[in-house]
Amino acid sequence: MGSLATPAPIRRRRRTKLQRRQTRLAWLLLVPALAAVAFVAIYPLGKTVYQSFTNQEFLAGIEPTRWVGLDNYRDLWHDSIFRDSVWTTVKFTLITVAFEFVLGLVIALVVNSSFKGRGVMRAVMLVPWAIPTVVAAQMWKWMLDDVFGVVNDLGVRSHVLSHSRAWISDPSTSLASVCAVDIWKTTPFVALLLLAGLQVIPRDLYEAADVDGASKLRQFWKITLPLLQPAILVTLIFRTLDALRVFDVFYVFFGSRPDTQTMAIYDQSTIVGDGHVGYGAAVSVAIFLIISLFVVIYVTFMRVNEER
Amino acid sequence: MTSAADAARATAARPAARRRAARRSPWRRVLTKLPFWLLIALIFVYALFPFYWALRSAFTPEADLFTRPLRYFPANPTLDNFREALSTSFFQRALINSTIVAGSVTLVSLAIGSLAAYALGRFRFRGRSMVLYLMLSMTIFPQIAILGALYTMVNDFHLYDRLGALVFSYLIFTLPFTVWVLTSFMRALPGDLEEAAYVDGATPLQVFYKVLLPLIAPGLVTTGLLAFIAAWNEYLYALSFVQTPQHYTVPLAITSFVGKSGSAFQVPWGQIMAATVVVTLPLITATLVLQRRILAGLTAGAVKG
Numbered sequence A: 001m002g003s004l005a006t007p008a009p010i011r012r013r014r015r016t017k018l019q020r021r022q023t024r025l026a027w028l029l030l031v032p033a034l035a036a037v038a039f040v041a042i043y044p045l046g047k048t049v050y051q052s053f054t055n056q057e058f059l060a061g062i063e064p065t066r067w068v069g070l071d072n073y074r075d076l077w078h079d080s081i082f083r084d085s086v087w088t089t090v091k092f093t094l095i096t097v098a099f100e101f102v103l104g105l106v107i108a109l110v111v112n113s114s115f116k117g118r119g120v121m122r123a124v125m126l127v128p129w130a131i132p133t134v135v136a137a138q139m140w141k142w143m144l145d146d147v148f149g150v151v152n153d154l155g156v157r158s159h160v161l162s163h164s165r166a167w168i169s170d171p172s173t174s175l176a177s178v179c180a181v182d183i184w185k186t187t188p189f190v191a192l193l194l195l196a197g198l199q200v201i202p203r204d205l206y207e208a209a210d211v212d213g214a215s216k217l218r219q220f221w222k223i224t225l226p227l228l229q230p231a232i233l234v235t236l237i238f239r240t241l242d243a244l245r246v247f248d249v250f251y252v253f254f255g256s257r258p259d260t261q262t263m264a265i266y267d268q269s270t271i272v273g274d275g276h277v278g279y280g281a282a283v284s285v286a287i288f289l290i291i292s293l294f295v296v297i298y299v300t301f302m303r304v305n306e307e308r
Numbered sequence B: 001m002t003s004a005a006d007a008a009r010a011t012a013a014r015p016a017a018r019r020r021a022a023r024r025s026p027w028r029r030v031l032t033k034l035p036f037w038l039l040i041a042l043i044f045v046y047a048l049f050p051f052y053w054a055l056r057s058a059f060t061p062e063a064d065l066f067t068r069p070l071r072y073f074p075a076n077p078t079l080d081n082f083r084e085a086l087s088t089s090f091f092q093r094a095l096i097n098s099t100i101v102a103g104s105v106t107l108v109s110l111a112i113g114s115l116a117a118y119a120l121g122r123f124r125f126r127g128r129s130m131v132l133y134l135m136l137s138m139t140i141f142p143q144i145a146i147l148g149a150l151y152t153m154v155n156d157f158h159l160y161d162r163l164g165a166l167v168f169s170y171l172i173f174t175l176p177f178t179v180w181v182l183t184s185f186m187r188a189l190p191g192d193l194e195e196a197a198y199v200d201g202a203t204p205l206q207v208f209y210k211v212l213l214p215l216i217a218p219g220l221v222t223t224g225l226l227a228f229i230a231a232w233n234e235y236l237y238a239l240s241f242v243q244t245p246q247h248y249t250v251p252l253a254i255t256s257f258v259g260k261s262g263s264a265f266q267v268p269w270g271q272i273m274a275a276t277v278v279v280t281l282p283l284i285t286a287t288l289v290l291q292r293r294i295l296a297g298l299t300a301g302a303v304k305g
Helices: A008-051 A071-077 A080-112 A118-130 A133-143 A150-157 A171-198 A203-211 A216-244 A248-254 A263-273 A277-307 B002-023 B026-059 B080-087 B089-122 B128-139 B143-156 B163-188 B192-199 B204-215 B217-233 B236-241 B250-254 B269-289 B291-301
Strands: none
Touching: A008 A277, A008 B089, A008 B128, A008 B143, A008 B163, A071 A277, A080 A118, A080 A171, A080 A216, A080 A263, A080 A277, A080 B026, A118 A171, A118 B026, A118 B269, A118 B291, A133 A171, A133 A248, A133 B026, A133 B250, A133 B269, A171 A216, A171 A248, A171 B026, A203 A216, A216 A277, A263 A277, A263 B143, A263 B236, A277 B143, B026 B080, B026 B269, B080 B089, B080 B269, B089 B128, B089 B163, B089 B204, B089 B217, B089 B250, B089 B269, B128 B163, B143 B163, B143 B236, B163 B217, B163 B236, B192 B204, B204 B217, B217 B269, B217 B291, B236 B250, B250 B269, B269 B291
């Protein structure tokens, strides 16, 4: 950068002056963005934490808002509906992230080998990602319809199913049916992220391994997987965080049916449906902490890996 | 850039591959290639079948949709479902509302975000990495965590049931993302142009909108499209801050169709699928046209981060 051929002392003085002016200008340019973030994110976050220590109700006049200390959190600890919603969310997260990762990796490996129509393939993979989750959920809700759904029709015709099933309302298949939507919508995206990671791996490595007579499987374990690790970790983090705050698919499929609620749905119905702003804020803080916990786990895992 | 290198490498590797392939008999070649193509076909069908089914249902008359056995191709294709969906007043309004909301959020994010990206991508100053980390942590911020506070704020500002509430609250996910991706675009630009402009006596702001902004125009388009799609698809805040059907956005409208008789028993799936096709078609077209740039933007936001 500073490669101008000016005498040293002058350059230094000019640089510090320039630097000061640059710093001031940089912060000036950042003011609108920082103000907006402070206003729509940081202030509301602080306000949520404050609300969680009060008994605030949305409809004024029911009870005057006052400080209740840790009451909300104590109630939350014994709230079995909330506990169920956490469990549902975690199950959903584990299932979808695992499936999306394995399927996504397979698809990424397939698309990474050069063949005719690879460009078309990549375009096709972007399509499910681009459409609204609500729309994807509606499409699948219709496909999973108990009487006129295509899934039942195909299943019965091919004798995989003995009879039509009510996939969405049957408690034993309801979680699987929402997972199916999420996996369908997000796997291609996971594949694209992994594909971007695959394309950075230098080809010479594989050529050298070929010369040495290493099998394809061995090449995958010894070259592809280790070099893909950064991309894998980032993808897993993004997917996990996304899955933990899932709302849309569940809401379209079940509304706020208590046995299939996610943490986000329980929180939304507590705040907007019932108007319990204070208690809902405590739920929000709990969700925030649970998600942060996952972030911490991932980040320490990454750091441990870097040190190795 | 990488694709050119890839192509070069591929041509270099081809003779070896051809030699290897020639050694095998044609039968074995077919047999080894067959699973591969089957897999490709399977991925294609898996990704596209739900769209086909939505299209098929949108063009099938209501009466045929609810008869068994199912027909896999519309025998008497009709536009009735589209006509009815588009004549539903809240769906019409929803298309307009979503365009207004997503459009204004995108424009505000790009305006504020490009200024911030200029500072973060082209200046060195203390606190820069701190701001970058702040923006990055905001991009993974769970929206549900501040729903209650936003709900009371929206009411205090008298924005409840107004589109303004959505423009305001959507900034939380569009703005940090815009800043983060545009910064990576800004940083990728070479330094010489800027220096030349400074030597000619341009002010930093002139450098910004006369030199840098035109150069990152592709980045602006990509980032803008991604922000637009995110805002267009949002459901949680729309569901919480909007009440009257006249203010519905597209995701709300898609879940609000009621059958002709007004009964909840017969869901008008034909209309819903027609509406689905109407709202996804522009998104799919934009994505396909800009697919290369979108991929670049997404990977800048995720993989390199």
